[in-house]
Amino acid sequence: MSRLTIGNVCSHFVDCVNRTAPESPGGGYYAVGTPAMRGNTISMSEVRELNFETFQRWTRRLVPEEGDLLVAREAPVGPVVRVPAGDVWAAGQRTTHLRANSELINPRYFYYLLISPIVQRRLLSRAMGSTVEHLRVGDVRDFVLPTLPNRASQDAIAEVLGALDDKIAANERLSSGAQSLLQEHFAMLGLDRFADTGPFLTVNDLFEVNPRTSRKVTGQSPYLGMKDLPDTSMTVSSWSTREAKSGARFVNGDVLLARITPCLENGKAGYVDFLENAEIGIGSTEFIVVRARDPLLSVVPFFLTKSERFRDFAIRHMQGTSGRQRLAASDVAGYQLAEVEDERLNRFGELSISLLERVRTAVAESQGLAHTRDELLPLLMSGKITVKDAENVVSDAV
Template structure:
């Protein structure tokens, strides 16, 4: 296996790739129609979760130049939480990168495989260098362009790179399949909810208060010891599953249990659809979340998943957004105002049928999510061994075959 040790400056000079930081926009350049700004908080490990809050007017597109995203670009967060990496997926809308996001665009026929570079950013060779560079400031951790130019990468021959990508990529592909299955289930359940008339304006005479079906911020005892903690970044804009959580001492915040729905109540998270369904904790366990959540819980006799699909419904979200108050940029909706909402009373048989299907679908998704977390852990353990050559590709292939 032929290997070369090259710096990023070497690769850029030879035309193997271009890289740079984002566009330093001025407030006066913001406007519509335009390109959404991709900010550092919207880049998560392996995925882009855009908020679509700020746009740079198309009048400045020429000035943006190469800082406009392309499919296949690798993006790396370089300030604050340094090192989150993702790929701009095929079909993604265009973005203009913010200054705290660095992009890497590998040329066709380059000595470096684009996806190999993506996985390299997750490995020890990158982190051993980034760790010493990102802390050379008294302020937040930061990697500047000079730091990135000086990064040194071991570049095996393309066949070896492709083999590593194929092995590790098989795990990511299975995780992506699980995501698509979960998304399909949600789409099918939404159709059932629509059949109950949730999106239709109710008849004022027969309308039902939503509080007949859902509690808002129900009382939950304070956990007595370290508890699950969910922050805003863990909520998806289009999926029920909560992507990540930590544990910490319960010092405040919203409290929830399995079967609860977490609704973001602050701008721009509410407008962007940040919502999650809690089903990953142990039975009886109490979790703690951001103070910017509203907890929604189906009342006894109503399927627990109903509260999630209510929170996702267009009518309810429009109602919640209309009732936001506060200064520009920090508006919130109060739980009592969100709860002042009326729906067409669901047919009992349709509601029961929805509950049966939803219970089965969500149980399967829980299983898929557990599998995805296991696959991600396996990927993260194999990757450094493959990159360093400690593990042969053929041995890794056998391990992956057993997992997928």
């Protein structure tokens, strides 16, 4: 097949509204700008929530549909996300909205082609700018694609890679469902309510805040940066390693809470369960570490960080200059909780441990599936392996 440009294979090619959409918390519609597109997935903590009127203005040229693509043109250049289901998404600032012409190219193959290493390298090489690299709208529209395989091959490649992403999505739904169930049970406990008639506890009665780690950490250690701390999900799915120096220390069963603006307001918190055996992890100095005194209750602090009452308290108690405000660990330790019977707390703990095992298995499987997908993608796009070879690998993986 002849060489085609991105513009050639799109039935619709629309640039974004080139200004920042006004936010309306609780509006139920979302503008996906480039900060929300890193890693080719949508980060809900970075989208801008819109009301219906703003959504209509921002989508007057074209309302994104499930499977459409958004391409980041600046800060950073290159990430591509597929629009999820639901007519609630708008193209944010510095993005271009693409809808593939399904008569010319398989829409899902188009997505995998655009995120393939060879295309990403070429997109970055076209970026320009003395201070901030960017692509002009014409650069995206006129970008020449690699020679496309025939439609049958496109369909087969999209199906093979899509099977991996579909399984990852199924695992994410399982994890999200488990988290929602535990959130409901946590709310029913009544632990996080104002005990105006007493008796009451404080966080420090049930949990240690920034506990000391007696064992010295040396050499390379698992490292969790602020970008690795989840926005909405419970468990950590990405981390790195680095030399153990300054920073928070944590072990499996700890809960990490971002203490600095805007990360705290964005809900960054996570439950640690990815370390090996007695490993000690290190993290950002902007983390508060919360450890249950009873291991059965290890997940309770995570759901506490997600409660509206605690979040309001934490945001009110942040101190410092504008843009660099922080929550003090001492304020977290003194936060008041209602007293709950041990039997009810233990039942919640037992349920959480059971569900967390399933979540941990699903997260580990998804990490393996993503690794397989990322290895197969460039090989399939370059023709170094056949679809049949890839199908054999995928059948073993899923």
